[in-house]
Amino acid sequence: MSNPRSEPVTVQILGKEYRVACPEDEHSALIASASLLDRRMKEIRDGGKVVGGDRIAVMAALNIAHELLLLKRQNAVLDQRMRDLQERVDLALQQERQTDS
Template sequence: MSDSASVVVHLLDKEYRVACPPGERDNLIRAARFLDDRMREVREANVVGLERIAVMAALNLAHELLQSNSALDNRANNSDRLAQLLQKMDAEISAHQRLRDPRD
């Protein structure tokens, strides 16, 4: 028995049969619908030819992915920096409290 099954997806009214693990079927269908929507947007911008539409949609999606990854990296870096500052503040507060209360 095979670990994957085939799923039929539609992109710009063309049918494609794609191998897919059984647990990923719904995700593949959602991804195909998303891609189909993007390809239709590109076609509506007067891009002609299936290959050119597919390439332009792929480039747009890759660009958006890279922007999202960059934003996530910036958030992670900011979060790390904030954690470092909070640790430094905690250490300063603790040191200040020890100076004020010698019982510690």
């Protein structure tokens, strides 16, 4: 298996350009990620409570990480509900087969 071809992509965050190497098939995801980060950083900057690019970046990263963890927890709960539902369906089908026999 060959390594995916990596090409630099230029993204802009808070008015600064960054060149980031990533596999060609992930360019759109990288651009979308940079756009999300740029929007979040602008929201924090425009809120006026946080000053300095580094602090704005850290606050944006913390907010995004928090949202990611919440989504992972929600996904784990949904996965458990799906497993529980599958068990109930399997049990109901098993009982139906036994009554048909």
